[in-house]
Amino acid sequence: MRVVIIGAGLAGLIAAREVHAAGADVLVVDKGRSPGGRLATRRVGGATLDHGAQFFTVRSPAFAKTVDDWRERGLVHVWNHGFSNPDGDAPDGDSYPRYVATGGMNSLAKDLAVGLDVRCSTMAFAVRRDAETGNVSVAIDDGTSHDADAVIVTTPLPQALALMIDGGIELDETLFRTDYDRTIGLLVRLDRPPSLPSSGGVQDADDVFSFIGDNVSKRVSAEPGVTFHANPAWSEAHWNDDNEALVAQLATAGQPWLGDATIVERSLKKWRLATPRSIWPDPCWTTANGKVIMAGDAFAGPKIEGAHNSGLAAAHTLLA
Ligand SMILES: Cc1cc2nc3c(=O)[nH]c(=O)nc-3n(C[C@H](O)[C@H](O)[C@H](O)COP(=O)(O)OP(=O)(O)OC[C@H]3O[C@@H](n4cnc5c(N)ncnc54)[C@H](O)[C@@H]3O)c2cc1C
Incomplete structure (x- = not known):
């Protein structure tokens, strides 16, 4: 079985590993320069900062199995058990572990990609179905077309629609009514540690920021570096x-959270498709003939765990 997977974010990589392990010939394409999608980590000078997903929780047995493996191999650790309140004077930890990736969130994607045929800087621009045979193919931006027994599309939904709209694939249009929240992020390298609460992060900090995270506290960065996400x-x-x-x-809005630390370097990141506003009721979606499957965090929940479980569901649907 030849399977093409579009998107090397968590959903695509988890699906790819599962389908590859079952013996299929799998090609993963991603338009980004490296795998990971919203599992993103960036260097700003000597600091290393997560600039997409910041941490994750584990609620389902399927994700727990993967996280146990990551823990055993030292890829993730528990950051804290809940965040301090915005005033920073009283921890409101709920005892539920918040995990982070020790090498930055993107290191999880790099690990998942090992042993797979993942082609980055490779943009898919059409998924087509042959009207006579029902077979599917994926056209990519180097002018080649890849025939496949099945295609798993794991891009955010507006991008998936753009890929398939003219491809003769019967689509459920309600899928594409989902819009996404945007996130503007600022990554800053500091001259000294910030004075953030001891948990290392603040959620719903004020009128501007939905999250502020200390990358040294996460053990992601050796040098002081803070991630700010605007709500x-x-x-x-x-x-x-x-x-x-x-x-x-x-930077002005963030300064009060930094205490005496001074920003020495900064980097802006805008996520147009940060978080789906509504979630499809099933963990993945498939065409009637099972040849095109859609997965990602718009299906099983707008978080790392949701993306993981949706990728797994896509693979199991295909292999069933
Ligand atoms: C700012 C921010 C903060 C977040 N914080 C958290 C958090 O703290 N905890 C948490 O659990 N979750 C968080 N999330 C959500 C989490 O990052 C996502 O739910 C998860 O990473 C989504 O994975 P995915 O595989 O579904 O999609 P993505 O990671 O978006 O992967 C889709 C991939 O498809 C690729 N692609 C798109 N179009 C094409 C094309 N035409 N051809 C080829 N490739 C294409 C993209 O390059 C991308 O790599 C956050 C997200 C953002 C943006």
């Missing part, structure tokens, strides 16, 4: 602001 309302309202103005506004 969806602020990100939407300021989306079209000039980038320099955005950096200045976010």
